[in-house]
Amino acid sequence: MIESGELSTYLHRIDALTTEDYDQIKDITKKHWKSNDSRKLCFTRSCRKPFSLIDRPHHCRRCGEVFCFNCVKYQRKLNKLANPDPDGKSYKVCFSCYEEGKVTEGVQRSWLSDFRQFRVAGQNNRWALANGQQTKSRRSRLNLETECQRLIQGFKNNITRSEVKRTLQEMRGMVTKPDWQKSAIWIQENMSSKCGTCSSEFNLLRSKCSCTVCGMVVCKSCSSKDLLVFIPDEDDYAEPELVIIKIVGCPAVEPEVSLQLRVCGPCRDLLETKQVATYQRSQISTTDNDFLTKLLRLHEKFHGVEEKINVHLPEYELIVSSLNNNSRGGDGQNGKSNMKTLAKAQEDLADYLTEHVTSTQQLKRLKPETNTQSNIFKCYIKSKCDYYMENMSRFRRLGKQLSQTSPPEVLEFIQRIMNKDAIISGHVYIRQLIYETINLCGKYHLDEHLPKLLMVAEERIEKDVSSCLQLDEEDYDQHEELVQEMIKSQMKHHKLIRTSRTMEKKQGVVHVKSIMLLRCVEVLKQMLLQLQLKTTNKSFSETKASINNAIQKIESIPCR
The missing domain is CATH 3.30.40.10 (Zinc/RING finger domain, C3HC4 (zinc finger))
Incomplete structure (x- = not known):
């Protein structure tokens, strides 16, 4: 029997990556805490002490379970989203969370005992060869x-x-x-x-x-x-x-x-x-194969994104250092060139991190069938959430370092490039979604309520796009022509909504409508994440609210 409660704790970590604004959290999150009313005993199996007026319940800040005072006497450094972080604050945790994935950064250990063991093994091996005593070699x-x-x-x-x-x-x-x-x-x-x-x-x-x-x-x-x-x-x-x-x-x-x-x-x-x-x-069930095949498919996607992050994040760090050196005194032309390079590197990294966290959201669709699968799934979720938090923290630290050491005009120049690219990218995405949903609604005789919802959000985005282009003295009509050409190419080779012919035969219009709703929500969430990562909190606030409102309305639409 799969322990659904424990698995839900891990799934919460996926939600925490996107549902909470990291910079706005003043203290560690409590959204994953279990209710005191649902726990009458200490969660530690070897303890199980009943709670009373004297023995009060205490929450582990890491997993959110309820324990007695003695079972949460351990401490770990956690960030605001309750993930282990060497730069976080110390919080009380249970023994399981204390032992889970200990932080090894800066830890020293002696290899002398290991070296001695290897040396003794080598000496015994040479002695056995010389005296013909290796009976297992055959x-x-x-x-x-x-x-x-x-x-x-x-x-x-x-x-x-x-x-x-x-x-x-x-x-x-x-x-x-x-x-x-x-x-x-x-x-x-x-x-x-x-x-x-x-x-x-x-x-x-x-x-x-x-x-x-x-x-x-x-x-x-x-x-x-x-x-x-x-x-x-x-x-x-x-x-x-x-x-x-x-x-x-x-x-x-x-x-x-x-x-x-x-x-x-x-x-x-x-x-x-x-x-x-x-x-x-040979006896593995079809559901096992389905789960593992889907997980492997997602893993290949994660692997590709993580390879890009591992390459671009160190490069971004070098560019930040280079720009800091130029800001102290250097060639103005080189400094401007570095600023453009930095803006491009920052934008690429934000895209890769957004793609990673979006892929992490897709893990919630997988349903493990056995306890073994559940254990594998929990470890996999933990590794991907930890990878994202570790690299996101590093990305944010570099951003803070840049804001502390660079002149205001440099930061303004970089942010203006980031803002324009982010809003134009969002405009292309939502315009393509509108065209694809209109096409599907006409083909399958569906109500056009969905594309109309998207059009409301697009109108708000268009205003911000127009403002950004006017600021850089660029022609909006020329921009519209480029967007149309790009969407035409994308709809031919890279559609955002793809239906399954097999599922169409089985479910008919229900499948088409459900896949439309699902993909629209996924794409809009990805757009919102990109805007949050690439722009400041004050930038495009109405557009962000409009996209968020569209997501909520689409999620409330029934599939049937």
Whole structure:
């Protein structure tokens, strides 16, 4: 049974990345705190102390659960969104949050003990080589996959469906071992006096046998004829298979064309482990595959964005340092060039961080089906939220450093470029959304309420675009022509709303309407995030409110 309450705590971290204005929070957020009324006992399983007038409930600032006083005596440095941050303030947390992902920045440790362990291991290894005491080296040279293929291929080439020929081959095998049943490191039986597994002396009562997988000479007690090579009965042309009998994954009835071979205990254990793992993988349900496939698809998207952030953030840091040096005294032309470069770098980083947090929001759509999936999902959410917060904090610190060291005219120049690019980008996005929704509404005979809502927000954005262009003395009509050409290209190659033909056949117009509403909300939220990251709080306040209002109205529209 999946612990939904614990998973919801992790999903809250995704919401906290976008629903709260980081700069406006005066103290650590409390939105994820559990209600005292819903918790009558301390959340720590080993404690479970009931709350009373004396033993009051206390919240862990990190996870929001309710504990007794003794169970929240630990402290960690957290930022305003309750995430671990070396530059944050110390808050009381529970033991689990204290132990979770300890901050290692600035921590020192001695490697002397590790070095000594490696040195002793190396000395023992050299001594063993010199004295011939490495008994496990022979098995370490064994390639299990290659030996299994040898047996399968040999069986395929030498075994037939003729009962007479099979009997003759079995009788020949009693006299001499066929070459295809001998491993690459085969040991002659007459050269061994002891069992390779239990080291017992061979005698008249303890006879010698050879493992067909590894070639080791063993006694009958340490081996068995549990290795089955066979051709499935249901398909005469199927490839031979190799299994351990009496284990999941083996045929229920012995196939007509089959052969049982001797295998030693260690090889049997290895093959059994492999066979069980293969069987378990084959039994994974379709929902498991769906969840993991969707998570992998998102992971590839995250990987691409994080690679860009990892490259551009250090470059941005260098540009900030360079601009600070130029502001103290340098060539004016170079300084202006650096300012334009900085504005472009700042804008790119804001776009990448917005794309990252938007992808993080998509994690909420995934639904883990098992506890294992839930644990993987929680760790993945934590890693992505922590990555975003860490890089966003660094991005904000560089912004503050820039504002403290640069002249006002430099900051004004950079912000003007950022404002114009952000509002024009938003204008293109919302105009494309309007065209695509009008097209879909006409095609599927839907009510045009959605594009009309978007038009209200676009009118507000157009006013801000016009103001920015007038400030830079640019022609608005020329801008409109460029926007139209860009949207025409985007709608041809990069549509914002894509419906699924399969889902259309199953759900019809309901699918089209739901995907329209979903994508409109996602794109508008991405626009709002870009404006919040690229512009100041006072800039485009009416546009931001208009977009936020549109999001709320679209979310209230029923899908049916």
